[in-house]
Amino acid sequence: MDAASGIRTTRVVVVEKDQLLQRLLVEWLEAAGYQVRAFSSCTDIAGAAPDLVIADVYMPRQGGCDKLGLVRSAWPAAPLIAISGQFSGQLQGESLAAREMGAKRIIAKPFARETLLSAVRELT
Secondary structure (H helix, E strand, C coil), X not given: CCCCCCCCCCEEEEECCCHHHHHHHHHHHHHCCCEEEEECCHHHCCCCCCCEEEEECCECCECHHXXXXXXXXXXXXXXXXXXXXXXXXXXXXXXXXXHHHCCCEEEECCCCHHHHHHHHHHHC
């Protein structure tokens, strides 16, 4: 909750190994009014349950489905947006592939700021 306004701030967790992209995602989300925590890997995730998780599902030495499983077990109720350079543009949005991975949305990299923010608004 924002102490000044009394309005609850939406909490978003970003799990992204690439530090440059991680900082960009945090910047976009914070500029849009979200409270953001960022982690470099799923083994580092901790803390209170967020309202939404955005996770890169392809990282060296950590399989995408295994990674999403860690996120799901840490925060089972939080909607999940999976992002990856391994996705094709045809998998964008809500799809069977997303549901099978435990994600509400999948977004192929590279993506535009508005693509991400639109998905975040839809799920929060």
